[in-house]
Amino acid sequence: MHHVILGAGPAGVIAADTLRKHDAGAKITLMSAEDEPPYSRMAIPYFLSSQIDEEGTYLRQDHGHYKNQGIELLRARAGAVDANNQTIALEDGGEVQYDRLLIATGASPVHPRVEGLDLPGVHTCWTLEDARAILDRAHKGDDVVLMGAGFIGSIILEALVSRDVKLNVVEMGDRMVARMMDETAGGMLKRWCEEHGVAVLTGTRITQITRSKDRLDVALSSGKSLRAKLVVVAAGIAPNIGFLEGSGIKTRQGVKVDGFMRTSAPHVYAAGDVAQAKDLSTGEFSVLAIQPVAADHGRIAALNMAGHATPHAGSLNMNVLATIGLVSSSFGAWDGVEGGMSAATSDADAYRYLRLEFDGDRLAGAQGVGLTDHIGVARGLIGTRLRLGRWKDVLMKSPERLAEAYVACAQGIR
Amino acid sequence: MQKALVIDPVKCTGCKQCELACSYVKEGEFNPAKSRIRVFDFHQDARFVPYTCTQCAEAWCQRACPVDAITTNEWGVKEVHDGLCVGCKVCIIACPFGTVNYNASTGKVIKCDECGGDPACVKACPTDAIIYMDVEQAGFGKMRQWAAKTDTAAQATQ
Ligand SMILES: Cc1cc2nc3c(=O)[nH]c(=O)nc-3n(C[C@H](O)[C@H](O)[C@H](O)COP(=O)(O)OP(=O)(O)OC[C@H]3O[C@@H](n4cnc5c(N)ncnc54)[C@H](O)[C@@H]3O)c2cc1C
Ligand code: SF4
Ligand code: SF4
Numbered sequence: 001m002h003h004v005i006l007g008a009g010p011a012g013v014i015a016a017d018t019l020r021k022h023d024a025g026a027k028i029t030l031m032s033a034e035d036e037p038p039y040s041r042m043a044i045p046y047f048l049s050s051q052i053d054e055e056g057t058y059l060r061q062d063h064g065h066y067k068n069q070g071i072e073l074l075r076a077r078a079g080a081v082d083a084n085n086q087t088i089a090l091e092d093g094g095e096v097q098y099d100r101l102l103i104a105t106g107a108s109p110v111h112p113r114v115e116g117l118d119l120p121g122v123h124t125c126w127t128l129e130d131a132r133a134i135l136d137r138a139h140k141g142d143d144v145v146l147m148g149a150g151f152i153g154s155i156i157l158e159a160l161v162s163r164d165v166k167l168n169v170v171e172m173g174d175r176m177v178a179r180m181m182d183e184t185a186g187g188m189l190k191r192w193c194e195e196h197g198v199a200v201l202t203g204t205r206i207t208q209i210t211r212s213k214d215r216l217d218v219a220l221s222s223g224k225s226l227r228a229k230l231v232v233v234a235a236g237i238a239p240n241i242g243f244l245e246g247s248g249i250k251t252r253q254g255v256k257v258d259g260f261m262r263t264s265a266p267h268v269y270a271a272g273d274v275a276q277a278k279d280l281s282t283g284e285f286s287v288l289a290i291q292p293v294a295a296d297h298g299r300i301a302a303l304n305m306a307g308h309a310t311p312h313a314g315s316l317n318m319n320v321l322a323t324i325g326l327v328s329s330s331f332g333a334w335d336g337v338e339g340g341m342s343a344a345t346s347d348a349d350a351y352r353y354l355r356l357e358f359d360g361d362r363l364a365g366a367q368g369v370g371l372t373d374h375i376g377v378a379r380g381l382i383g384t385r386l387r388l389g390r391w392k393d394v395l396m397k398s399p400e401r402l403a404e405a406y407v408a409c410a411q412g413i414r
Numbered sequence: 415m416q417k418a419l420v421i422d423p424v425k426c427t428g429c430k431q432c433e434l435a436c437s438y439v440k441e442g443e444f445n446p447a448k449s450r451i452r453v454f455d456f457h458q459d460a461r462f463v464p465y466t467c468t469q470c471a472e473a474w475c476q477r478a479c480p481v482d483a484i485t486t487n488e489w490g491v492k493e494v495h496d497g498l499c500v501g502c503k504v505c506i507i508a509c510p511f512g513t514v515n516y517n518a519s520t521g522k523v524i525k526c527d528e529c530g531g532d533p534a535c536v537k538a539c540p541t542d543a544i545i546y547m548d549v550e551q552a553g554f555g556k557m558r559q560w561a562a563k564t565d566t567a568a569q570a571t572q
Contacts, residue, residue, distance in 0.1 A: 040480035046500035061482040292478040372516040380510030
């Protein structure tokens, strides 16, 4: 049995390890298009802030891991898949035959149609290579413009601030992290940034970037312009599905998979940022491009590839973010469900906020600012669909008693 | 062999000696806020529930960690390595029990590691509400079954 995994991010690496555990005799090939040992994109911000070196971003810290596990690393980019003949054509020639294939090619940053995004000094922040370029240019006191204050943009924001650059953030939406939190939370984050000396221009577009000598001029929709040594683009991502065109493997937003992480082609599976899989909150199939989902997908896909039928009940969208030290998080249907009730508590001066969303007497979503203690219970409550009974009324009055409610319900104290 | 903390909430009187012992051993201060075990106090029902990590077989915290900072030791315990942890907090939201917490003073996360085989909370508990024993004997499956329900994989096969 030859298992081939396209992509050596968290989804691919966890799948490879899981396959080895469950299919001891199989041949496992882990392919990556990047010239690096398997690493974690989400560790890049900590590399930028010098908390870790490059090695600290590696997904497995034991140097001999892949060798010891009998996992063959192959540095190559897949150019096409022929699902009938079970082969992968490599971009620089050659072919790989598979018995089982996992597509875990992740996503790539999108480039909005803005003139000047191809200039030197303009970078995305997605790969280790990007990170090295940013490290080269972002030094103390340098003018840096960050395009986009979504979840990933806001994480990069934190890393740039730690480099003591002069940072301006430009976000075309009406608030920060608009797909992760509501206006109250987004507003708190923005106010917090400004209080810490970082300008966040919401409702503003970058219309053009030009270069004169060694500096960039960033023109804004407000008519103003910003000067910069470096522009970092974090304007959204799109799954890497281009190479599957003509393969017969169905794609839409991402690679469509069923409740067992199988694609439309026999013996082909997908996992991680590239997969359009079941969302536990909505019941729909969508791309949830986050680390814990990639980890779960990778494991479940691998179990199925190894012949252990393992259903995927759906993944929960969840995010945690630190913005110049202010921690925020959101889970599931943080924006509420139809006909559901909602409870919130906030203290604007203390930068604390918690909002819960219910579906009947079950928790459907949560978001918080300034809270970290036991927040994982939100995942537990949403994921298990545990009925809260009278504890729902307690939470309607006192949302901050969430962990207590969870423990009580689990212990039968109702 | 795998050993585990087995908690019998019915025996707990809510004295919180475990919290104090834990924070003292782990942080050098008597500060329940930094304890890895927490006693939930349901005074209305006169019930107390000591609560901490169950060292899941398929640990969500460990799998979600982007930098391999959580490993499993010979006792089956999931340990956080401060030297590798970047403080991203993904494990905090991934653990469905809410038993990984953030330590703002170190910028790292903290969770129960069973004190390397000699848990301080067990020694501190005057009523044997927390004992340390062999997993197989402990009927420990209950908590894990409950854990499995949370998982995206309905069958948490090993
Ligand atoms: C700066 C940054 C910060 C982030 N922070 C967080 C966070 O705090 N929390 C969170 O949950 N998520 C975060 N994320 C997102 C998280 O990193 C991704 O969800 C995760 O990496 C997805 O894993 P994956 O394995 O699906 O894909 P990826 O990690 O993208 O890996 C894809 C792999 O496929 C390879 N590949 C691509 N195309 C081909 C091809 N044609 N042939 C062969 N190989 C190919 C790539 O080289 C790579 O090895 C962050 C991302 C970034 C960039
Ligand atoms: S997921 Fe939670 S309960 Fe399970 S081992 Fe990790 S911290 Fe412990
Ligand atoms: S906070 Fe530390 S232990 Fe937890 S997931 Fe991040 S790096 Fe790993």
